[in-house]
Amino acid sequence: MAEGTPLFKVTIDGRTVEVPAGTTILQAARKIGGEVTPPAMCYYSKLQGSGGKCRTCLVEVSKGSDKDPRPMPKLVASCRTTVMDGMEVKNVTSEKVLDARAGVVEFLLINHPLDCPVCDQAGECHLQDLSYEHGKADTRYEFQRRVFEKHSLGPYIQLHMTRCILCYRCVYTADQLTNKRQHGILDRGDHAEIATYIEKSLENDFIGNVIDVCPVGALTDRTFRFKNRVWFLKPMNAHRECPNCCGKVTLWNRGDEVFRVTARKDEWGEIEDLPDGKTAWICNECRFEKKKTSDWVIEGPREINRHSVISQGHYVNAVVPNETFPEVMGREPRIKLQIHDVSEVNEPDRNISLIEGPAHSDDFKD
């Protein structure tokens, strides 16, 4: 932040926060945290130019600023709209916003295969979370869902185009992290797809990061494919001396076995920053080749956002933070349902590390 940047007051769902001029509504909301924060499927604060596309973060600006208090005529994308001093924003307190968001979720789902049971992203999928909070149980779409020709992106990255929501994050990642982008968005409209055009594997030391930025199961880790469910794994912070990247990662273990390596993600699902302010992107070698515990210095278990189903199995008496949601909405958010109320999997007294082989639902039956 430049010296002397003025601070602007912005009020979101009744909560006021002061942020430097130039901050977006979404970033201001993240500063407040909790349910006043609009969901974001395409915006990624570490990727320049991202955002504005998915329309899930639309909010209502009920007062433009102290200087010009007129409301904005349309809902705006909070990820790309900067705050003004005295601005008032409605997120979950706006019926218009909730209706538009329900619409966006429906649009994102009409052509989504809903193959969560076989999708490696299940459990850490932003589209699942979004649908859970804003979607409907049934669909009004009565047509065949969109399919694409299958393309291979090489030995490391699995592409499922049918699951893609065209957030463009992976394109920005390739543009900003690698020197030669090999994949992009081809075709247009409802036939647009992520592809390389000519069959080719993505080759760059940092291209594996597209897996971490993908909000859905469109780009997943082939070395982890169908190996396990993320909620059966225990995330551990670990590091190694890596000549290519920061070497600071999350290992997804069961017992001593490393199933998967990812970058470390914050509560918004974005890769964390290092103390020096740089983003902790990791290289392909750390991600795909170092699958032995002995490759790593284990730091300890990683705290998992309660937002995630993954946390349900690991933190028995997790302290649920006070949220603004019940205050403003008069009910608990559905996402805070205790998983154990609806599923017998991952009961708190089961130590899944002790189960032999891949976990099976029978393992949880007495």
Added chain:
Amino acid sequence: MTFSPDKLNKVQEIIARYPEERQKSALLPVLHLAQEEFGGWLSVEAMDYVASLLQLEPIEVYEVATFYSMYNLKPVGKYVFEVCQTGPCMLRGSDDIIAYIQQKLGINVGETTPDGLFTLKVVECLGACGYAPMMQLGKFYREHLTKEKIDAIIEECIQNAAINN
């Protein structure tokens, strides 16, 4: 695969219209040139050539070529009938014209005749609504179409092909 010296000069002339380092702006016009030069469509080879001319990554060219509807990514016939089917043309009978061409040429929309002479495409509004029904044939529009006009156009194409061969 390379352009003729004439075309290469044209490429340089186009690049000179933009500020320095902004030669990517020449991509659409140069793809048009490539399509003209290399048989009416853009092969991967042709696109890679354009990428090298403009110092772009090949994917940047693929992204653009697949976005715009005028670039053919598969071989097409010598004469491509692009018949407009949007509202205003529909009001003036474009559906009948399309059906007639299909019957006359014995092909469906999107297909090419076995002799490689004709391809039939349907397109969205070409901005000739007052002269409907209409189609694009090469560089020009053919307007106020009737069955008789279609017959004459097909005949004209066959004649031209015979002369040029």
Added chain:
Amino acid sequence: MSVKLLLDKANIEGIRYYDAWRKNGGYAAVEKALKMTPEAIVDEVKKSGLRGRGGAGFPTGLKWSFIAKPEGVPRHLVCNADESEPGTFKDRYLMEFLPHLLIEGLIISSFALGSNVTYIYIRGEYAWIPDILEQAIAEAKAAGWLGRNILGTGFDCEIYVQRGAGAYICGEETALIESLEGKRGNPRIKPPFPAIKGVWDRPTVVNNVETLTAVVPIINMGGEEYAKIGVGKSTGTKLISACGNINKPGVYEIDMTISVEEFIYSDEYCGGIANGKRLKACIPGGSSVPILPANLLLKTAKGETRMMNYESLSDGGFATGSMLGSGGFIVFDEDQCVVRHTLTLARFYRHESCGQCSPCREGTGWMEKILKNIEFGKGKLSDIDLLWDIQRRIEGNTICPLGDAAAWPVAAAIRHFRDEFEWHVLNPQESQVRNYGLAHYADERNVVA
């Protein structure tokens, strides 16, 4: 006979070429303008009340005054000739027959905005028109109206023609800018607006062809005189491209003081409905604007005569009115099917969606599929409500106006022709062999045998 400011010379022989154009008063406006200051030109345009002729109707002078002028950063004027809105073909007429009128407008506007390199972005399908424009540019340059130090003023200006390659979305100004930069035509997220950061991040003004040609008579006659033509905020003249089931489709210049009825039935304009049929409906401003049934087209809901201008056509809002838009005037006779026409438009917008934002990418395709079912006898009554709900959730929630443009025609068709949709659903077989025809909303006055 209404005033002609743009097409007054259209019938002069050889007017496409420089000599005839110059002999008939061409380039007098440039001579006059280059003796004025750029600010004075912007002022004249402001005084004229000229509104953008591409469809949105935004005041041109105001738009010009927004352009940023940072030291040492070049600015650009870009002429939007990506005319692609179904029903609209007026810019093509101007470029094809009066290229020097556009070149003149471009020189004056470039001078006013400080653009030394100006681009005409023309839709790719108009493949023969760049040759006409480039010839006119060469003629103008040879005569000293373009190039270095024009008329000794120290002002340099070059004009280049850039062809698109088939994408309606490039008519949206930021998509056009992206395309001009050699990229996919994805509209940008605003702000920043082009006036601050446009092509190559430089301050840019994008204006429609007709808007820029209108600058010529404005300079010739003065902004105040221009503003006296027309009515209210609809000043000057407007080109209307009339099509559909009328006797005389074509491009007409009107001074916005005539009624819709006169425009359709007078021999000076459309010459009435073709084949002696009756008027059923009309889309008065390009395919995106609401369709109106004959009764609401000729008279407003208040019973006043509907006039051919911005205010009158939008009288009643979307409930009972429409928009002048781009001036694409699509007329339906009694034998036309509104469902089928709406289907073609839904297909058009699905085909032209860039696919960036989810409501437009997914919603346009969904609407097309439902409309297809209804049109081909497989629809359900609940589909009509579903369509309404889909368009409602697209409108206003997208990056660019294409979402609205796709939603409005569907909304208006259901709003005014719901009985026709229901008839399709309830008579699946009959609707395959005949059209619904004229209903109560048709123009009773015009029963022609």
